[in-house]
Each structure stands twice: as C-alpha cells, then as structure tokens.
Amino acid sequence: MEILLAIIIGTLYASGIYMILRRSLVKLIIGIILLGNGANLLIFLLGRIAKGAPPIIPEDSKVFLDAYSDPLPQALILTAIVISFGLQSFAIVLVKRAHKVVKTDDLDEMNATDEYS
C-alpha cells in the first residue's frame, strides 16, 4: 500500500510540475491542483497508515493498547484541502478574468509588467 501511494504521489508531483512549466494558464491551474493533491497524499502517507485501527481508547483503559491510526494527519489534510479549495477557486476566477482583460492565455505574452519602462 505504501509503495502504491508513494508512486501515486510521485506521479502527481511530477505531472503537476510539468503542467506548471507549460505556457497555458489553464494548464497552470491543473498543475497547481495536482501538486496540492500530491502534498495532501504525502501528509497522509507520512502520518503512517494503520488499517482498521481507529484512534479510540477502550472504556476500561487509559492508554492505547493496539496500533492506531494517527488522527492528526487527517485533520491536517482536511485543513489543507479546504485552504487549497479556496485558493484554487480564486485562481480559476483570476485566470478567467486575466484572460478576458489581457486577451491571451499564453504566459509568454503576459509580459507587460516585466517590460523595461
């Protein structure tokens, strides 16, 4: 399971970076989304995967008796997903707006702010 997740994460990062390096704005957004998902899965993987072991202490005990899955990474992922959702929606609106105003979705043609003036 870990190996499979590791491969998926690697693929997500690689394809995300590849998409960011393209010139189209839409591919830029797709790249950012893929990278964000890769990061979330990475937290999930590095929080150690324990199958079928909820982090609940039995009633008659004070400590965990068995291996348990760490709840913290899941909380972190939830937070990160919500944040990246907000940022990505902003990104989509921004890109739509930029495309309307600048009339191009080619990053190479978006050079007005870098011009020497």
Next chain:
Amino acid sequence: MMPQLVIYPLIVQMLLAIVLMFVWSKISWQRTISIVGSILNLGIAVWLFSSVWQHGSHTVQAGNWQPPFGITFVADTFAATMVLLTAIAGVAVSSFSAGSVIPARLKFGFFPIFHFLLLGLNGAFLTGDIFNLYVWFEIIIITSFVLLTIGGEKAQLEGAVKYFTLNILASIIFLTAIAVLYGLTGSLNMADLAAKVAAVENRTLVQVNALLFLVGFGIKSAVFPLYFWLPASYHTPPSAVSAIFGGLLTKVGVYALMRVFTLIFDVDPFLENVLLAVAVLTLFSGAVGAIVQKNIRKIFSYLVICHIGYMIAGLGMMTEIAIAGAVFYLIHDITVKTNLFMMSGVIYKIKANHNIKKLGDFYADYPKMSLLFAIPLFSLVGIPPLSGFWPKLSLISAGWTTENYMVIGGIIFASFVTLFVIVKLWGEVFWKTGEKLPETRNFPYFKKLTKMKKTQMMAPIIFLSIVSLYLGFGAENIQALSERIAFELMDNQEYINAVLRK
C-alpha cells in the same frame, strides 16, 4: 501579567475586519473604523511588547491542550517586536489608504481585507506551531491576492497571475516540508520539534527537509533565484497596497527563515554556505536590477529584494552579532520600505506619473515635502546617524570575525549601489527641471484633494519618518533590543522552556 495578552492582537484585527464587513458600502465609516482600530491595535502591541520586555516570553495554549499537543501561541521578544512593527505599519497604511485609495476600490471591501492581512501577519509572528504557521501564511497570501487584484486593471491582473503562481508554489513546498517533518518526528510544535529533529537518525532526510523549508520561505521572502514574482507585481496595485506588501510581506518570509533555522534545524556548514551564497547573489541582483529601472515603484521593488540580502547574510553567518544585525536591519527595513512606497504614492498623486525620466521639479514646487522625503531615502542608504547605518556595522563586523569576505563585499557593493540609485532618484525626481506633463482628465490630483485627505496621506509619512529617525538616533536602544532577540534566538532553551513549561 496576563497570558491572554498574546492573542489580543489577533482578536482585535479579526473583530475589526468583521465590523468593517457590516459597513461594507459606507466608505467614510470604514475609513474611521479602520484608523481608530489600527490605533487601538498599536496600543495593544505596545502593551504586549512592554510586557514581554519586562517579564520575558508569554505563551498561550489554545483550548488549554497541554503542549506539545495543542496549538501554542508564543510571544517572545522577536515575535512581540514584529507585532509592534506590524501595528506601526498598519496604522500608517490604514491612514494612507483612507486618503489615497479611490472610493471605487474601497467599495470592494479594501479595508476588511486589509485587516485580515494584518491578522494573518500577526498570527504568523505569534504562532508556535509549524502547521499553524502554514495556515497563517495562507491567510496572508489569499488576502494579498485580493488586495493585489482589487480594481482589476490589466497590469494588476497580469502581476497577480505571476504573484499567485509563485506564492502558491511556495505554499505547496512548505506543506510538503511540513509533511516530511511530521513523518520524521511526529510533532508539529516548534519547541518540541527542536529537540526531536536533533534526535532523528536519518540526517540526510533532515537536510533535504531543511532545504525544502529554505525554498518555500525563500520564495516568500524573495531571495535570489526565486524573486521574479516581486518586481512583476509590486508596482501594479495602489501605492497603499504596495506599501504594506513592501514593508511586511517579504519580511514574514525572513522571520520564518530565522525562526526555523535557529530553532528547529541546526545550520550545518553546507546550509550556511547556501544561505551566504544566496544572500550575496540577492544583494547583487537586487542592486543591479534597481539601477536600470525607470519606474519609481519598480526601483523600490528591486531595492526590497536587494535589502533582503542583508538579513539572509546575517542569518547565514549565524553568530550572535550577525543575527543582531539582521534583526536590526529587519526593524529598519519595515519602517523605511513602507514609507518609501507611500512616498511614491504621494509623488504619483502629484504628477500622475511613475517614470523618473518624466518627473522633476519636486524640490522647487514642494520644498518642505522634499525635506520630509529625504529622511526615508537617506535612512535607506544608511548615511550615519540614520537607521540603515547601524545594522550594517554589526553585519560587517560579524563578516570579519567569521572571515566571510564575500559577504562584506556584497554588503558594501549593495550599499554603494543603493546610494547611487537614491542619488539618481533624487536628481531626477527632486532637482531636475522636469518636462511639462499633460494633465490627465479625471485624475485625483493631490492639489485637488480636500485638506482631510491630504492630512491622511501626509501624517503617516511624517509618523514613519519620526520612527525612522528614532531608530537612527536611538540606535543604542534598538541595538540592545536586537542583541536580546539574537541571544534568545541563538540560545533557544528559554523559548523551549517557555512553551513546554519545563
């Protein structure tokens, strides 16, 4: 001494933002509430600072969860100083926005977003939890996106695309670094991490992780190979927004670098060399970039990059005196850069132009204002006894003791080029007889503004100039403060004890 004092700066900013949302379309109300609230926040920041100065670090555990399990808020001297500086810049920019930002922009919720930005900044300075730091960074960037795009001009949107892409990339790298760090140690509390990271056996992964943090924060603080978003975007929004960005946003990155590399990771020789090389190249490229630009705000943008190099150099040398110099420079830079961008805003309101080749006559037309503007400009260069001079003294002396002659060279080169750029700026904008610029129709020229607006724009510049003068002439106090901060950063045991209640 009240421990809850630590979170008051957060609560004040959040309440302000919420209250401002209730008066969304009543602009005059928004202006008043924002200015009064910022002054209130300044009062609280002074209170927090003086309390920390007298009693040492304060900590609060959110929800009373015992450390290291809960989220900790820590106000040590460094954090309290940064909150105080944020409050000072906040008051200034709040007043300046009230005077200079056009009503159409204010109607789109400029002030609430501005206070959410200050909330994020205060949170980033005060938190003692690395994931919480990530959340505050996200609050900072999402609000800065909105401030950057409000108004929706072509240049703004283009700049925002570049700013957005690199900053979100930085966040993802930062998140990846947190994931790896959590996988290695199983903790997120920064004080707890300090001990746990040192005990990790897999040193290679720790070093890789340190580099991930360096890249993530490096993009945010605009260091050498990662700064290209900054000159592409900082000159596009209204000057009030540039002022708060130039003053504080890159400095949060520097703050986070200093925190992480003094507390969590040991700086090994390899990392030290990376930091120093980055610092020298930042000094060099920022300075060279500033020479060739003609847009006054682009010149200041490149100078922002250039002067980040001083702080990274101080961090890279890792001696107490070097860190003290870097902290002093940070304090000086926040006041001066905020002031400079506000100054460029006033110049733009007077002449309706940003190009230094076309500007001119400023000294002849506005002699008193020119004298005022000379204070931040010369402080930036570091003409003794103004504030930019003293931290360089510490940095150069640290360069001698650690035998980093390249760093000394970089510092002197960057200072010299800054001097050259400012002299050029002074000659072009203030002394030269400028060409007659055509009147732009419907442009809110400075002379057409009401007296109230003029005061709102000039008062913060005077205020920050006085702060700058104090930093220069009261350098002894600031040096004592910086040395105390440097001592606390280098000897992190006090911070750890304060958080973990040992």
